[in-house]
Amino acid sequence: MNQVLSLIFAPEFGYSVLRVTTPILFATLGALIADKAGVTNIALEGIMLIAALSGVVFSAITGSAGVGLLAAVAAGGLVGLFLAYCALKLRTDIILSGIAINLMASGGTVFALFLIAGDKGISSSLASKVLPKLTIPGISSIPVLGTILSGHNVLTYLALAMVAVTFVFLYKTPIGLRIRAVGENPNAAASVGIGVTKIQYMALALSGMMAGLGGAYMSMGYVSWFSKNMTAGRGFIALAAEAMGGATPLGSLLTSLLFGFFDALSNTLQLMKIPSEFVNMLPYAATVVGLVVYTVQKTRRERVAREAAGPTGNAAASGNGATR
């Protein structure tokens, strides 16, 4: 136990938490933007995979990590638009379309990898580039904080910045206001001339681009190659993190860090005798417990409020078919 604690409280552990949180955070913000517009982007997982491969391939072709990053983001945006086209224009079910994209991405990226690199598992034969790490002057020399915060990949800093950017975008700009209106009451939005479909297209494209950044980080930062199914469910974790974070940017950051913490923990504990599968289970168990506690409290609060409202409230509470 002491050994575990000493590992957790080591500054290197803090560094690795931020490192593994990065792709989850990008995807969570992607989930958030789509959700706010009233559309569920369940395709985040597949989008990240496609973006990760695109980044590797284009950086290898051009020899430029920057071009690889742009390609990854563009690929993410395009897949997001494709999902929007299927769901909003062709009226397919958005969840089924998202699942289809995920399955297609899982097989398709391996196929594409084989065509390009001649290998079905890993892209090591491609001379792909990685995005640079940044040492932050000033902070890097502070003992513990410097180890945790400095020397990360440029995309890790971008992910943290994106939390603030997303907040400002959603809550301080006209477009953000429209996104929130569309997501909550599309009829109200349409009644004042807001193009509901247009807003949802845009939100899914932005959501895809955000996941694209996460994918680029996976293959051009976290590691320096693309490997089969390398996102390993991070797109789905993001959906959970977004919901658990109460669909807010700050909440998304905190829950992403929570999942990142357990992810890092499982990596660390593999060094010891504890099976990593057990540790991998922990964040989800924590989610379930957290949601139960949250719901119990919310129900209790509502009951107190209803009782305070008097006999009317009771009537509504005991109504067995009261949702009319």
Place this chain on the structure above:
Amino acid sequence: MDELLRMEGITKVYPNGIVANKNVDFSVRAGEIHGLVGENGAGKSTLMKILFGLNQAEEGRITLEGKEIRVDSPYAAIGHGIGMVHQHFMLVPSLTAAENLVMGLEPRKGIYLDIAAAIRTTEELGKKYNLIVDPKATVRDLPVGIKQRLEILKALFRGARILILDEPTAVLTPQETEELFSQLKLLREQGNTIVFISHKLNEIKELCDRVTIMRSGSVQGTFDVSSVDEKDISRLMVGRDVILEVEKDEAEPAETVLKVRGLVVFDRFKKRAVDGVSFSVRRGEILGIAGVEGNGQGELVEAITGLGAIAAGEVSVNGKDVDGMSIREIREAGVCHVPEDRMTYGCAPNLGVEANLMSCNHDSPEFTGPVFLKGKEIRANSQRLIAEYAVKCSSPLQEVGMLSGGNIQKVVVAREFSSGPSLIVADQPTRGIDVGATEFIRARLVELRDAGAAVLLVSADLNEVMELSDSLIVMYGGKIRAYAPDAKAVGEEELGLYMLGLKNQSSEEIARVVHD
């Protein structure tokens, strides 16, 4: 005063064949409050939806200040200065009042939303029109009256000069209504024009300059409010166009089946929708409830059938208190229910006729073995009922949702009536269905009455409630206003006065409906 807006020869036929507006002419003068009255289904909402671009008319034209305009969307209507406050608010609950106000026309500062300007606008507009709303309040937390105020502000902010208010007082308390009226009068003084949809005549008298009365899709006339009294309006508004006769013998009422005493039911706005109602329905009689929709009939039916909650009072069937019983237990006590909304509560549209006909008995030994459903018995049951009720379907497996309205209702009625009920609660049993099915269902109700069932009939169709009922009560504002022991003996004009709250019987007269 000058004529501002004119709608001429408006005809609207809905895809299901219902003619909602028949060659309607309607005109509004600048700076007036114009009442538009009529019963539910009279076509007033349709007419206003056409004006606001939510519906398109088949025929007719709209002119604004003498120039013909095309209104093919709400957006176009707003462009012409026409705004509408819907019964269901078009607000986003988690946004603030100011954000809701400017939504779609946001003030900007660079790339940012200028929230300070939005707040300022809300305050200034609010002061100008005496429609004060806290700009920073979250809409979710606002009372209904303030939400409505915000909706009016939204329309004004978008440049509306003609405001359409669709039954705005339906959701308001009396105090909120008072406040709304003084605000509307102020808007009129400032030169705005208001179309006020209502079926409450006292409100029309208090607020409006002129009134247009509609019935069955046609305009019955437009009058200066000062030149007509409420009785004139009522006579034009309530009336029968075609008299359908129902053949039946005298009722022979026996013991009480449904006993309702001092019943209070709250609606979803927490208002007393049913306010201390007492009556009895006896074996072998049809008791009709007449009234303009929304006067508590729906909530009353829900309380009796278990769909809604009883706040106070007693409801018992054959001496058993139904409060606290599940819907299943109430049904087992002998109550059947023909619901008003047949597609939601009456049937499962995606299931076949056969499945719908046995859906309330799916776990009875008659249709269910230890593991599997008894296909043969179910088929025999459906074939028997399809023949008995003359349901037109291609096979017992055809989806109910694919049938015509009349046949869907026959399926509902066949299932409900075949359960051997002692109390039938029939809520608008023939609304929107063809004449053949209507006659069939009415005849069945009389047959069941003669066989000893008690029938509670709720209908907004005056013709139906007067012809089919043996005795009737009139509901207005959640209370019983009149009781007629013989439904044939009461005149429709008098009924209209009760329905619109212009006349009340004494409490002794009303108490006669309680048979103990």
